[in-house]
Amino acid sequence: MDPVDAVLIGAGQRGANDFGSYALQYPDRLRFVAVAEPIPERRTRFAHQHQIPLNEQYEHWQDLLSTPQKARGALICTQDQMHVEPTLTALRRGYDVLLEKPIATTPEGCIEVIKTAAETGRQLHIGHVLRYTSHFKKLHQIVSSGMLGDLINIDHRENVSWWHMAHSFVRGSWSISSESSPMILAKCCHDFDLLLWILDRNCEHLSSIGHLVHFRPENAPPDAPQRCLDGCPVSEDCPYYAPFVYIDMLPLWRDIADTSTGLVNIAAQAQLKAPNLLKFASKAAPPLRQVSDYRGWPRSVLALEPSPDAILKALRSGPYGRCVYFCGNDVVDHQVVLMKFAGKISVSLTMHGHSHIEGRSTRIEGSxxxxxxxxxxxxxxxxxxxxxxxRSIRHDTTADVKRAHGGGDVELLNAFVESLRATNNLDSLSIARQALKSYFLAFAAEEARLGNKIVNMQSYAARYLPYED
Ligand SMILES: NC(=O)c1ccc[n+]([C@@H]2O[C@H](COP(=O)([O-])OP(=O)(O)OC[C@H]3O[C@@H](n4cnc5c(N)ncnc54)[C@H](O)[C@@H]3O)[C@@H](O)[C@H]2O)c1
Incomplete structure (x- = not known):
């Protein structure tokens, strides 16, 4: 079977590194035939990797989408506030779309995208990768089987690690709400989507509290400079010291060592305890280079070719070398959402950016x-x-650690390809409509947090739509 042809809008982390790698790994499933990306190095590298001719390399999505349709699919991987316009245009041009989350940063934007997909009859897939992981599929299956009895209470936590928080939400692209999106939308649209899917019922009302407590100028150590490499007096002690995070990469390896088993665990432990030995061993066993010469996220965000020299250069002048207390960030570093779901189920969602170990944890109390x-x-x-x-029953739901997001990325793309080939009956629009409810929860949670109030979800949804249930 021929691969599905697609165009890529935005050759950044998600577009080039994650979705691009899928096409390189599975050339029989997905083939990129055009790219739009304003940063020349990113555009050229992606075009080279995917053998895209010069006349199909575009600077902006408008340039690409103003030409006649050239593929079946469009993968839209621009930043959060740049999702709506390219998606509407691609759908109207006849493309089936895979759009990265969030659909949009306003309720109106989300609705417009979903309505346009319905009107044009095109497929609309959203990057809610966690739905596609074996872990959350198993969790969904267990809850649906009824073996927990009546559901009483859920405590779901998005424990963002302290270094991931500093990377993405203090120094990085999601640090200023008005330029990207509120953290409860950026990080937890996945979690609301999972809760609605797993519980298969509506949330009736919610409230929320949350603040930015730590990453503020008044918490900077005395005499801390604006940039870590400009002679920081606490470089030996501060966990956020940029070379510690991005050059030594100790936090990532500790995280993996603490949560993995088998060969992955051995390699991560070796990297922590004897990095030179691992480097030497990787000469004889090249797969070990994935650890000893790691170039993936978050390093790949700092430089296209993240060699130690390139990382150092990025820390001297780029955003990731800034002191975490002087980044002008305003998104929360913790937020709790309390929800009542139909059937009097109480649900709390806690998101925070100070966890020692990265990971989502879920506790469900049933009768x-x-x-x-x-x-x-x-x-x-x-x-x-x-x-x-x-009786205690344990399921190991670990996916191949090389597969990002617990295997969710590959499964999302598999589902997209199969759906375009019509070899499965995935109703992408109804999944997108379900996703809309999860976006309403995120927007309502932000409204509740800022306004210090309880939001009735039926009234909230009625502002935008005739309430459907
Ligand atoms: N599903 C997930 O789990 C997941 C994980 C991470 C990020 N995301 C989402 O993916 C999206 C992309 O994130 P990222 O980390 O790849 O960001 P990124 O900044 O690395 O990539 C975005 C790219 O879009 C390009 N761009 C800007 N203007 C453009 C234009 N006019 N035409 C074409 N391209 C343009 C930028 O130059 C950049 O290379 C975000 O919305 C993010 O929230 C989803």
């Missing part, structure tokens, strides 16, 4: 059993403790 689950960088598991029998 017949308790479920505990963890989804981390190195591994994941689900455990069920049955009340009557005292």
């Amino acid at each position: 017949r059993a308790t479920l505990k689950a963890f989804f981390g960088l190195g591994g994941s598991w689900i455990e069920i403790d049955e009340h009557r029998s005292d």
Whole structure:
């Protein structure tokens, strides 16, 4: 079978590194035939990797989408505030779209995108990768089976690690709400989507609290300079010292070592305890270079070819070398959303950026059993403790660690390709409509946090749509 042809809008981390790698790894499934990307080095590199001729390399999405349709699919991977316009244009031009999350940064934008997909009859897939992981599919299946009994209470936590928080939400692209999106939307649109999918019922009302507590100028150590490399007096002690995070990369390897098993665990431990030995061993065993000469996220955000010299250069002049207390960031570093779902189920969603270990944890209390689950960088598991029998059942839901987002990226793209080939019956629009409800929860949570109030979700949705349920 021929691969599905697609165009790429935005050859950044997601577009080039994640979706681009999929096409390189599975050339029989997906082939890029054109790219739009304003940064010349990114555009040229992507075009070279995917053998895209010069006349199909465009600077802006408008240039690409103003030419006659040249492929079946369009993958839209621009930043959060640049999703709506290219998506509407691509749908109207006849493309089936895979759009990165969030659909839009306003309720009106989300609705317009979904309405346009319905009107044009095109497919609209959203990058809610967690739905496609074996971990959350298993969790969904367990809850749907009824083995937990009546659902009473859920405590779901998005524990963003302290170094991921500093990277993305203090120094990085999602640090200023008005330029990207509120953190509850950027980080937790996945979690609201999962909760609605797993519970298969509506949220009736919610409230929320959250603040930016730590990453503020008044918390900077005395005499700290604006940039870590400009003689910071606490370079030996500060966890956020940029060379510690991006050159030594100790936080990432610790995280993986703490949550993985088997060979991945051995390699991560070796990198932590004897990096030179691992480097030497990788000469004989090249797969070990993925650890000893790691070039993936977050290093890949700092430089196109993230060699140690390129990283150092980026830390001297780029945004990721700034002191975390002087970044002008305003998104929260913790937020809690309390929700009442239909059936009087109480649900709390806690998101915070100070976790020692990165990972989502879920606890579900049912009338017949308790479920505990963890989804981390190195591994994941689900455990069920049955009340009557005292039986404990454990599922290892760890995906291949090379597969980003617990295998969700590959499965999302597989679903997209199969859906375009019509070899499966995925109803992308109904999934997108479900996603809209999760966006409403995120927008309502932000309104509740800022206005210090309880939001009734039926009234909230009625502002934008005739309420459907
Ligand atoms: N599904 C997930 O789990 C997940 C994970 C990370 C990021 N994301 C989302 O993916 C999106 C992209 O994130 P990223 O980290 O790849 O960002 P990025 O900044 O690395 O990439 C965006 C790219 O779009 C390009 N661009 C800007 N203007 C353009 C234009 N006019 N035409 C074409 N391209 C243009 C930029 O130059 C950049 O290379 C974001 O919305 C983000 O929230 C989703």
